[in-house]
Amino acid sequence: MTKSRIKIVEKILSENDHMAKANRQRIDAANTYSINVMASPGAGKTSFILATIHALLDDKIKIGVIEGDTAPVTIDSDKVSDAGVPAVQINTGGECHLDALMVGNALDQMPIKSLDLLMVENVGNLICPAAFKLGTHSNILISSIPEGDDKPYKYPNIYRGLDVLIINKIDLLPYLEFDMDYFKQGVEILNPGLKTFTVSCKTGEGLDDWLSWLKAKIPSTQS
Amino acid sequence: MTKSRIKIVEKILSENDHMAKANRQRIDAANTYSINVMASPGAGKTSFILATIHALLDDKIKIGVIEGDTAPVTIDSDKVSDAGVPAVQINTGGECHLDALMVGNALDQMPIKSLDLLMVENVGNLICPAAFKLGTHSNILISSIPEGDDKPYKYPNIYRGLDVLIINKIDLLPYLEFDMDYFKQGVEILNPGLKTFTVSCKTGEGLDDWLSWLKAKIPSTQS
Numbered sequence: 327m328t329k330s331r332i333k334i335v336e337k338i339l340s341e342n343d344h345m346a347k348a349n350r351q352r353i354d355a356a357n358t359y360s361i362n363v364m365a366s367p368g369a370g371k372t373s374f375i376l377a378t379i380h381a382l383l384d385d386k387i388k389i390g391v392i393e394g395d396t397a398p399v400t401i402d403s404d405k406v407s408d409a410g411v412p413a414v415q416i417n418t419g420g421e422c423h424l425d426a427l428m429v430g431n432a433l434d435q436m437p438i439k440s441l442d443l444l445m446v447e448n449v450g451n452l453i454c455p456a457a458f459k460l461g462t463h464s465n466i467l468i469s470s471i472p473e474g475d476d477k478p479y480k481y482p483n484i485y486r487g488l489d490v491l492i493i494n495k496i497d498l499l500p501y502l503e504f505d506m507d508y509f510k511q512g513v514e515i516l517n518p519g520l521k522t523f524t525v526s527c528k529t530g531e532g533l534d535d536w537l538s539w540l541k542a543k544i545p546s547t548q549s
Numbered sequence: 550m551t552k553s554r555i556k557i558v559e560k561i562l563s564e565n566d567h568m569a570k571a572n573r574q575r576i577d578a579a580n581t582y583s584i585n586v587m588a589s590p591g592a593g594k595t596s597f598i599l600a601t602i603h604a605l606l607d608d609k610i611k612i613g614v615i616e617g618d619t620a621p622v623t624i625d626s627d628k629v630s631d632a633g634v635p636a637v638q639i640n641t642g643g644e645c646h647l648d649a650l651m652v653g654n655a656l657d658q659m660p661i662k663s664l665d666l667l668m669v670e671n672v673g674n675l676i677c678p679a680a681f682k683l684g685t686h687s688n689i690l691i692s693s694i695p696e697g698d699d700k701p702y703k704y705p706n707i708y709r710g711l712d713v714l715i716i717n718k719i720d721l722l723p724y725l726e727f728d729m730d731y732f733k734q735g736v737e738i739l740n741p742g743l744k745t746f747t748v749s750c751k752t753g754e755g756l757d758d759w760l761s762w763l764k765a766k767i768p769s770t771q772s
Contacts, residue, residue, distance in 0.1 A: 334557065367589045367675050367704060368696025396676055397705050420706060422645060422676040450703070451676055452590050453619055453645040472695035472718070473591025480673070481590060482620050483643060495695070501724055 342458050345426035349461025352433055353444060359544045360444040362424075362460045364484065365468035366477075367450030370494040372402045373527040374468055375445050379409045381537050382443065387544060392416060392432045392446045394424040402447060412437060423454035426461055442546045452477070456484040463543070464489040471495045475505045478512030485516040490523070492536065497526040565681050568649035572684025575656055576667060582767045583667040585647075585683045587707065588691035589700075590673030593717040595625045596750040597691055598668050602632045604760050605666065610767060615639060615655045615669045617647040625670060635660060646677035649684055665769040675700070679707035686766070687712040694718045698728045701735030708739040713746070715759065720749040 353360045365371045379389055391413045393403040398417045406413035414432040416424060429446060438444065446462055448455045467488050469477060472495060478485050485491070491513060513520055521539070525532035541547050576583045588594045602612055614636045616626040621640045629636040637655040639647060652669060661667065669685055671678045690711050692700060695718060701708050708714070714736060736743055744762070748755035764770050 331557075334554075366591065366673070367700060368693075395703055397703055399702050401699055401702060420676070422674070449676070450589070451645070451674060453643070453672070453674055454677070470591075470695065472693065472721070476624055477590060479622050479624060480618055480620055498695070498721070498724060501721060 339457065342426045345430055346459035346461035349426055349430050349433060350463075352430075352438060353461065353463075356438045356441065357545045358438060358441045358444050359540075360446065360462040361464045361466050361490075361540075362446045362448060362455075362462040363466050363468065364448045364452075364455045365450060366452050366470070366473055369450070369468045369470040369473065370527050371447050371450070371468055372405060374492060374494060374525075375447055376405060376409055377527045377530070377533055378445065378537065378540065379406070379411050381533065382541070383410065385541070385547070387442045387541075387547065388440055389443045389445065390414075390436050390438065390441045392429060392436065392444070394418060394428070394447055394449045396420055396422065396449055418449060422449060422451050423458050424448050424460060425458045429460045429462075442544050443540075452481040452484050456487055466490045466492060468492045468494050469509075471498050471502055471504050475509040476512070478509065478516055482516050485513055485520075488517055488520055490521045490539075491517075493522065493524045494527055496524055496531060497529050562680065565649045568653055569682035569684040572649055572653050572656060573686075575653075575661060576684065576686075579661045579664065580768045581661060581664045581667050582763075583669065583685040584687045584689050584713075584763075585669045585671060585678075585685040586689050586691065587671045587675075587678045588673060589675050589693070589696055592673070592691045592693040592696065593750050594670050594673070594691055595628060597715060597717060597748075598670055599628060599632055600750045600753070600756055601668065601760065601763065602629070602634050604756065605764070606633065608764070608770070610665045610764075610770065611663055612666045612668065613637075613659050613661065613664045615652060615659065615667070617641060617651070617670055617672045619643055619645065619672055641672060645672060645674050646681050647671050647683060648681045652683045652685075665767050666763075675704040675707050679710055689713045689715060691715045691717050692732075694721045694725055694727050698732040699735070701732065701739055705739050708736055708743075711740055711743055713744045713762075714740075716745065716747045717750055719747055719754060720752050 403413040403415040626636040
């Protein structure tokens, strides 16, 4: 990159950090816990969000979802709305990630003050979303078994910034070559001691541990 | 995007187009056929390239591979080298796609004049690579069954610019919900009549049709 391009990128990221702080203040003021769900396309972000919604609605936890897509489609936000939860769709207009300004605009349309949990589904991409803070409390990556066990080595930046890793689609392990030790070693180098849950959103396996962790983070569930 | 950012993006893309034309001239002068292999992370780009290498080496077709990664790893280029084929690794330094300048620099290290086929493996990403021409003859996307049947609807730009679509991992169809008609309808809207091959790089199913198509494109195999 040329010096002028580096300066432009630094300015964009600095402006984004400023907006992310403003988003966090709004979310904290509403006493809401918030997560930024990132993943490669098709790793299961929407299935994970839907499984979390279905489990937490029984606990009377009020949830909202912001859905990011590069195209003007409402496939995912329709699924969330069908689950009885308010959803705001962001169309990034071809951009490869959400940024804090987009999330701030979506918050304007979200009944944030009445929510216990806000889930943001980022654009499917293992590279660009890693650079843009959104103002959420936790950065979560969903990595799925069919993607292969070498992903931490090839896409290290996104693993470095994580608070939680979800390893999804473990129901497919019998049909694929996936060396879990090799995968986890790669993660450990980048992000030692990273909180990790191994799940199948299809069968429900492993989701209870994730839900217990999440519920312990939601302010309104604490006595 | 602001007007100044749009101007910068337009300038970058225009410079890239210029470099892509220069790359094409070099590749054409060498009487080499070239493909740009794009996909989501873990869709099977490297497996597809390796399967193609193994099949074509029997036909004495001389192949070279340029491997793009965002991190300084040589996992894929080592696999290609192990298959007896010259490989040049590009580390994009965190950038989310290859561009024509990177490929031009890699061509400097590649024995292009002795090659019949040049395969470029792009960075795993369904968004950013779509905007950057590399100078190759064909843009190829590998879409894999575990990613789900809604990907053409969610990532339309990359499907619009394709010459060939490879639907990979069809050996996993029995274990997943994937509506092939819905997927193909989405592709047809974006890119009518797109040449499509349905394969499993694991079992070899469907690869013969792809190889026949490819061999017919390689100048040195024509009598």
